[in-house]
Amino acid sequence: MHNLEGRRVTVYCAGSAKVQPKYLRAAEVLAADLVDAGASLLFGGGKTGLMGHLATCVLERGGKVQGVMPYLLKEIEMNHPGVDDFTFVHSMAERKALLLQDTAGLVAMPGGTGTLDELIEAVTLKRLGQYLQPIVLLNQDGFYDALIALIDRMVDEEFMNPEHRNLWTVVAHPNEVIPALKSTPLWDAQAVLRASVK
Secondary structure, three states: OOOOOEEEEEEEEEOOOOOOOOHHHHHHHHHHHHHHHHEEEEEOOOOOHHHHHHHHHHHHOOEEEEEEEHHHHHHHOOOOOOOOEEEEEEOOHHHHHOOOOOEEEEEEOOHHHHHHHHHHHHHHHHHHOOOOOOOOEEOOHHOOHHHHHHHHHHHOOOOOOOHHHHHOOOEEEHHHHHHHHHHHHOOOHHHHOOOOOO
């Protein structure tokens, strides 16, 4: 079991202002569980959507939040006004790199192409042994079913190895996220040797 006390957990999620209430409720559960576990939130810094709601909920519970955002989004005032601990970067690529740095794991909630981009890059880095921490996919109401099926097809058609199904841990409910982060084994640093299908 991994101890999350004092560790940062990255959460990828939607910044879009239009979010269904069920996803907002899930963010509230995750925020409470993060704070209860003694973990801090590392996120993309947005003030709207799931991003903003999650950060606000963590702050309201006395938790610690760190944001990472490109200057181009700060310039249009997308940064969360309640977050004091901010790192501003010059590119989306820099943001993605910092969101993976020194974390106890990461969580992907529902979102759009930005969330998908971040998630797939993290999974690819894990496949190459460059990111070893747990990746938890919150597959609320089957949101990620099609993506999971696509990865399964990639394995079935031998673009990936069977072990690559385990690059992430899939949970259906937000209250399963923290237990999954704590119990998922660290990935093998030598995974790069098995990254391609032979």
